[in-house]
Amino acid sequence: MIVILVRQVILLWGGKMFAALEIEKSAGVFKRRRLNRYPQVREVRVIGGLPFVVIKTALKRGEINRDAVAFAAGRFAGRMILPNDIQGDEVLRTFDTSRFQKIILFNTAVSLLRDSFSCGERQSLCVVDTKGDLAGRLSHLVPLVSDLRVVSDNTHAYEADIRSAMDEFGAAVRMCDKVNADIVLDFDNVGADGKVTFAFDRGISGNGISLPICYSELVPSGIEPLKFAAALYELCRITSLDELRYRDLYINGEQCSHSRVIEFIKTALRLETIDI
Secondary structure (H helix, E strand, O other): OHHHHHHHHHHHOOOOOOEEEEEOOOOOHHHHHHHHHOOEEEEEOOOOOOOEEEEEEOOEOOEOOHHHHHHHHHHHHHOEEOOOOOOOOOOOOEOOOHHHHHHHHHHHHHHHHHHHOOOOEEEEEEEEOOOOOOOOOHHHOOOOEEEEEEEOOOHHHHHHHHHHHHHHHOOOEEEOOOOOOOEEEEOOOOOOOOOEEEEOOOEEEEEOOOOOHHHHOOOOOOOOHHHHHHHHHHHOOOHHHHHOOOOEEEEOOEEEOHHHHHHHHHHHOOOOOOOO
């Protein structure tokens, strides 16, 4: 009865929110059996944004009761964030975090490039963004390099960026069909490389984020902070999270310090190196 009442309240909420799944492991056998059959639902308030829902259940013979979880989650069963060992399916559909991950990689790249050279460097830079997910952010790149290009199937999304670059900086951003630049930001893992490449699967990449404490203390047990941050940003309207960067940095899969990455960029672009 409690689950049904809570579900009815959830269905009345407006806006876009999500449900996070927690797995209870420390409770006794009888409580775990009950949670498997009747998951608990609680609302979590978020400072500056919309609330979200935590669904607590337990495993039975190593499996969750997906139908029971979906019933408890209500319409949020289509916007779930799950522990890594629980896979989404047609009943529990996971929220797509790919756009937020692109934003994090973009912010990381901009920060590292700013630390590597001054504005107006005579380098070419190409953004590979097929869907146009990063449209509206080129103003962070325009001052850095003398030649900025974009490869995207969604050219319409970048029209405002191109006009703004010309009006504000007097710079021309070119839409291209092929990737050919000194610096490549490959957000779609198309395999394009430059002297310096930022991508998820090679070149300079990253992992892990550091959330502000007011949000980190809300991360449900077993949920990756990056997944949680993506849902807060996309669905709970915590727009300040679009300034986050990766905490850990990698060059071709090897974890490196910030100073080592800067040295790598300078060497690859044949810039003057300095002691850091």
